[in-house]
Amino acid sequence: MTKVKVAGFGVSLDGFAAGIDQSLDNPLGVRGPELFQWFFPTQSFRQMQGKEGGETGPDDEFARRAMAGFGAFILGRNMFGPVRGEWPDDQWKGWWGDNPPYHAPTFILTHYPRPPIEMEGGTTFYFVTDGIEVALQKAREAAGGKDIKIGGGAETVRHYIRAGHVDEIHLAVAPVVLGEGESLFSGLDLRALGYRTVEHVPTARATHIVLAK
Amino acid sequence: MTKVKVAGFGVSLDGFAAGIDQSLDNPLGVRGPELFQWFFPTQSFRQMQGKEGGETGPDDEFARRAMAGFGAFILGRNMFGPVRGEWPDDQWKGWWGDNPPYHAPTFILTHYPRPPIEMEGGTTFYFVTDGIEVALQKAREAAGGKDIKIGGGAETVRHYIRAGHVDEIHLAVAPVVLGEGESLFSGLDLRALGYRTVEHVPTARATHIVLAK
Numbered sequence: 001m002t003k004v005k006v007a008g009f010g011v012s013l014d015g016f017a018a019g020i021d022q023s024l025d026n027p028l029g030v031r032g033p034e035l036f037q038w039f040f041p042t043q044s045f046r047q048m049q050g051k052e053g054g055e056t057g058p059d060d061e062f063a064r065r066a067m068a069g070f071g072a073f074i075l076g077r078n079m080f081g082p083v084r085g086e087w088p089d090d091q092w093k094g095w096w097g098d099n100p101p102y103h104a105p106t107f108i109l110t111h112y113p114r115p116p117i118e119m120e121g122g123t124t125f126y127f128v129t130d131g132i133e134v135a136l137q138k139a140r141e142a143a144g145g146k147d148i149k150i151g152g153g154a155e156t157v158r159h160y161i162r163a164g165h166v167d168e169i170h171l172a173v174a175p176v177v178l179g180e181g182e183s184l185f186s187g188l189d190l191r192a193l194g195y196r197t198v199e200h201v202p203t204a205r206a207t208h209i210v211l212a213k
Numbered sequence: 214m215t216k217v218k219v220a221g222f223g224v225s226l227d228g229f230a231a232g233i234d235q236s237l238d239n240p241l242g243v244r245g246p247e248l249f250q251w252f253f254p255t256q257s258f259r260q261m262q263g264k265e266g267g268e269t270g271p272d273d274e275f276a277r278r279a280m281a282g283f284g285a286f287i288l289g290r291n292m293f294g295p296v297r298g299e300w301p302d303d304q305w306k307g308w309w310g311d312n313p314p315y316h317a318p319t320f321i322l323t324h325y326p327r328p329p330i331e332m333e334g335g336t337t338f339y340f341v342t343d344g345i346e347v348a349l350q351k352a353r354e355a356a357g358g359k360d361i362k363i364g365g366g367a368e369t370v371r372h373y374i375r376a377g378h379v380d381e382i383h384l385a386v387a388p389v390v391l392g393e394g395e396s397l398f399s400g401l402d403l404r405a406l407g408y409r410t411v412e413h414v415p416t417a418r419a420t421h422i423v424l425a426k
Contacts, residue, residue: 014403015228175420177404190390190392191390204413
């Protein structure tokens with residue numbers, strides 16, 4: 001049965017997710033790269049970029065789980081493009097070039113209707129203007145029984161968690177404080193929502209935690 | 214030269230410190246014990262209780278660093294007793310029995326003046342009603358050049374951090390979400406205050422992080 005997951009979600013010790021002040025020059029946002037020091041050296045990340053080599057081990061396994069095997073993805077608007085309100089132009093096709101790392105139907109939450117964009121490698125971007133419930137319904141239909149990943153950003157993840165739709169949350173807690181940013185946890189009582197830690201895998205670069213209901 | 218430290222400070226993934234709804238039956242507060250699963254099995258903790266055995270290794274080393282070698286301690290009022298406003302009675306001598314684990318002058322922040330209490334094993338409790346700056350000054354005088362530990366709770370730690378007095382913060386991040394409690398990080402921009410991660414030691418039970426300026 002389809003599960004809805006948050007996976008590979010980088011968060012700082014003080015609870016901030018990447019993504020403030022994203023820009024074309026800095027797509028992960030200010031200090032965002034500090035949250036993904038566990039991810040960049042992995043074989044999985046290097047393969048996403050068409051590169052050889054990279055590290056294997058627990059970080060790589062979590063990186064792989066965070067991207068592979070999903071039947072559909074849902075992304076908040078700011079995950080797709082850097083400008084609030086509108087994308088830079090109508091030709092904007094996301095951060096990832098011609099062959100995005102999703103390889104599955106990917107639903108973008110937005111206020112701006114736009115026809116679907118079929119990319120290379122199996123990714124098609126669909127633009128959903130009817131809110132998170134409709135996006136999830138469309139993702140379920142598209143996923144063919146496979147799992148769905150809520151790909152971020154923090155606000156989108158928080159919406160789906162609050163609405164009770166997320167079965168599993170994999171956090172990669174980076175050993176840094178960011179000080180500012182979008183808080184993942186603020187006002188979100190994961191305990192009251194039923195989440196408990198089901199996996200805890202610390203590595204030299206992150207503490208991987210899987211929460212499930 | 215004397216350094217001011219926060220050490221062995223348990224915090225959940227979602228940034229909550231132990232200590233809500235402390236009571237005589239539950240001195241660590243609701244779910245507080247979940248934050249100290251790294252601490253209880255250590256040799257250091259068992260020795261504090263006059264017991265043999267216990268685990269050695271990184272958790273034990275951090276436990277030892279969190280208690281030993283300090284010239285003075287400063288505690289918030291709720292670290293000393295369970296009742297807000299007043300201690301249960303004038304005979305209340307803290308949670309720890311006749312021989313508290315401090316073995317050094319220990320300054321309690323309170324609004325209620327009280328004569329010092331000399332305990333067994335080198336701990337003397339002093340009650341300071343003039344605020345955090347005066348308490349720190351007295352602790353410096355008493356510490357004889359050794360380090361000073363701000364022993365908690367979260368509010369007291371936050372006050373001293375904000376005031377710029379804390380040189381080093383050791384957090385033991387437990388692999389759990391608490392959902393509610395006293396937030397350590399809320400409104401506290403540790404990055405802007407100059408803190409960076411200087412040690413990161415993950416274990417099976419906690420992620421130990423030392424932040425310093």
